[in-house]
Amino acid sequence: MAMFESLSKRLEGIFNNLSGQGKLTEEDVNAALREVRIALIEADVNLKVARQFVERVKEKAIGADVLGSLSPAQQVLSIVNDELIEVLGGTEGKNKLELSGNPPVIMLVGLQGSGKTTTAAKLGRYLRDKQGMRPLLVAADMYRPAAVNQLKALGKQLQLPVYWEQMGADPVDICVNALEHAREQACNVIILDTAGRLNIDERMMEEVRTIRSRVQPHEVLLVADAMTGQEAVRVAKDFNEAVSLTGMILTKMDGDARGGAALSIRAVTGLPVKFMGVGEKTDALVPFHPDRLASRILGM
Amino acid sequence: QESDQITDEMWEELEDLMLAADIGPNTTSWLLKRLHQRVEEEHMQTGSQVQQALREELTALLGKPTPLHFSQTSPLTVILVIGVNGSGKTTSIAKMANRLTNEGHKVILAAGDTFRAAAIDQLKEWGERINVPVISQSPNSDPGAVVYDALQAAQNRGSDVLIVDTAGRLHTKYNLMEELRKINKIIQKFVPDGPHELLMVIDATTGQNALLQARKFAEHIGLTGVVITKMDSTAKGGFAFAVADDLGVPIKFIGTGEKVGDLIPFDPKSFVSALFAEE
Ligand SMILES: Nc1nc2c(ncn2[C@@H]2O[C@H](COP(=O)(O)OP(=O)(O)OP(=O)(O)O)[C@@H](O)[C@H]2O)c(=O)[nH]1
Numbered sequence: 355m356a357m358f359e360s361l362s363k364r365l366e367g368i369f370n371n372l373s374g375q376g377k378l379t380e381e382d383v384n385a386a387l388r389e390v391r392i393a394l395i396e397a398d399v400n401l402k403v404a405r406q407f408v409e410r411v412k413e414k415a416i417g418a419d420v421l422g423s424l425s426p427a428q429q430v431l432s433i434v435n436d437e438l439i440e441v442l443g444g445t446e447g448k449n450k451l452e453l454s455g456n457p458p459v460i461m462l463v464g465l466q467g468s469g470k471t472t473t474a475a476k477l478g479r480y481l482r483d484k485q486g487m488r489p490l491l492v493a494a495d496m497y498r499p500a501a502v503n504q505l506k507a508l509g510k511q512l513q514l515p516v517y518w519e520q521m522g523a524d525p526v527d528i529c530v531n532a533l534e535h536a537r538e539q540a541c542n543v544i545i546l547d548t549a550g551r552l553n554i555d556e557r558m559m560e561e562v563r564t565i566r567s568r569v570q571p572h573e574v575l576l577v578a579d580a581m582t583g584q585e586a587v588r589v590a591k592d593f594n595e596a597v598s599l600t601g602m603i604l605t606k607m608d609g610d611a612r613g614g615a616a617l618s619i620r621a622v623t624g625l626p627v628k629f630m631g632v633g634e635k636t637d638a639l640v641p642f643h644p645d646r647l648a649s650r651i652l653g654m
Numbered sequence: 655q656e657s658d659q660i661t662d663e664m665w666e667e668l669e670d671l672m673l674a675a676d677i678g679p680n681t682t683s684w685l686l687k688r689l690h691q692r693v694e695e696e697h698m699q700t701g702s703q704v705q706q707a708l709r710e711e712l713t714a715l716l717g718k719p720t721p722l723h724f725s726q727t728s729p730l731t732v733i734l735v736i737g738v739n740g741s742g743k744t745t746s747i748a749k750m751a752n753r754l755t756n757e758g759h760k761v762i763l764a765a766g767d768t769f770r771a772a773a774i775d776q777l778k779e780w781g782e783r784i785n786v787p788v789i790s791q792s793p794n795s796d797p798g799a800v801v802y803d804a805l806q807a808a809q810n811r812g813s814d815v816l817i818v819d820t821a822g823r824l825h826t827k828y829n830l831m832e833e834l835r836k837i838n839k840i841i842q843k844f845v846p847d848g849p850h851e852l853l854m855v856i857d858a859t860t861g862q863n864a865l866l867q868a869r870k871f872a873e874h875i876g877l878t879g880v881v882i883t884k885m886d887s888t889a890k891g892g893f894a895f896a897v898a899d900d901l902g903v904p905i906k907f908i909g910t911g912e913k914v915g916d917l918i919p920f921d922p923k924s925f926v927s928a929l930f931a932e933e
Pocket residue numbers: 464465466467468469470471472473495498501548549550551577605606607608630631632633634638739740770822824
């Protein structure tokens with residue numbers, strides 16, 4: 355995707371018609387920021403978030419010196435890029451999982467098909483191989499056909515234990531029972547795979563709320579598809595209100611989605627991105643780097 | 655209504671409405687230009703007239719509703735269902751199979767996703783629920799071989815519709831796209847004019863990536879239609895306008911839930927109305 359080229363070309367086109375000498379004027383900057391706003395929306399950044407973002411960039415850009423080596427277009431891009439990294443990056447350490455509970459419980463929630471079950475397996479593998487922990491995967495989706503089998507199959511592939519109950523069991527009970535089971539099995543981290551649900555499905559949101567209050571997980575992570583569009587903000591807000599999220603995992607970043615949804619979610623909720631999913635296999639999970647996502651959103 | 659005038663504010667509201675619905679900057683700016691032009695030509699006086707014109711333009715972009723296409727020459731119609739990971743292919747297949755069965759067709763399913771954990775079990779469980787046979791092999795077997803088996807089974811059993819489930823794949827993965835081409839060829843060996851439908855399933859919550867997906871799938875093996883799932887979400891599925899218009903591929907069905915009955919034939923008018931609906 356040559357979006358960055360086209361953004362930088364578009365910016366250069368604008369500045370070519372202007373004086374482009376000395377300092378950036380408000381007029382220069384306004385014209386440039388219109389293009390930036392469009393590029394952000396093309397990258398699926400939420401409309402309102404894009405607007406606020408551009409306002410902040412504007413303050414920094416007006417009056418900025420156009421230095422010898424950088425063209426005005428590059429100057430604006432660099433301010434935009436720095437600001438994107440700023441919004442995306444938490445302070446150091448925020449991207450790490452909270453693993454100090456006894457045992458720590460990680461709960462995955464999100465819309466249907468976002469990648470929760472796959473991510474549960476990936477996290478299990480990661481925590482075992484990279485942190486030497488003994489994870490227990492918990493199959494708490496009683497709705498999707500073969501959801502339990504899916505997690506069981508992944509557990510078998512990875513030789514990780516999976517706690518599951520017969521069809522028809524109550525997901526809240528399953529999660530509570532799993533805590534007990536983890537103790538018996540000497541597992542020292544628990545990963546809850548919950549069913550996919552819409553943020554506006556009252557009954558299903560009540561279910562995750564109850565699991566949260568009964569189990570008191572240390573991490574409640576929103577698993578969000580990198581291809582999500584404008585609704586990402588609303589989805590994240592609703593989930594955050596219902597279960598007080600602690601972070602998000604952005605999946606399917608191995609394609610060409612720009613991932614603007616993550617910026618939107620981060621801007622609106624302040625939640626850190628903890629990991630990115632970069633493939634279907636269970637090793638395709640990587641730590642999050644704000645600068646890489648910033649470049650990606652800009653199509654660099 | 656206090657004011658129904660054509661103001662800058664009204665134009666901004668329309669722009670926001672379109673962008674917030676994932677219609678995308680390109681299509682939105684094209685539509686706004688077109689509307690400005692129509693306001694002049696048709697001497698429109700009120701905001702309501704402009705909104706009405708927008709509804710017309712949007713509906714026109716979606717094209718005419720197009721029902722499923724059945725083979726005219728072969729006793730078997732083959733429907734190949736493709737799309738990126740997690741979009742709702744398997745569930746939509748169950749819904750379509752149920753619908754077609756209720757309409758009197760003899761349907762059979764092929765569990766062509768041999769890769770994802772328990773994908774075969776998932777389709778089989780749906781098959782049991784809706785009482786439709788599912789042809790499958792063991793996990794990690796060759797999807798082409800499964801499709802071959804299913805084509806044979808369909809002929810032996812006298813089925814008139816075969817729906818093939820495939821593994822989710824990102825449109826950027828060349829090898830996986832090539833695999834679809836192979837499946838296509840196997841189908842054509844049995845049924846030369848098949849597959850009769852190449853349906854791409856897209857999640858309504860998708861943003862601008864949807865158009866890239868549709869383009870790539872169309873380039874690689876062609877598309878005859880699109881199914882938009884999860885329209886029961888808060889998303890509006892605005893990418894549909896660019897997909898239908900740019901690629902000329904009709905939207906055939908809308909998924910509105912996780913139950914087997916939650917699939918409705920696409921209706922451009924109500925799709926456009928839903929864009930304007932307040933939540
Ligand atoms: N390419 C790619 N595919 C992924 C990634 N993460 C998950 N998937 C795929 O996305 C699809 C959906 O993943 P699941 O783990 O079943 O999603 P889920 O959120 O558990 O789905 P529900 O339980 O139905 O809500 C599967 O085909 C996964 O293989 C990723 O990072 N990259």
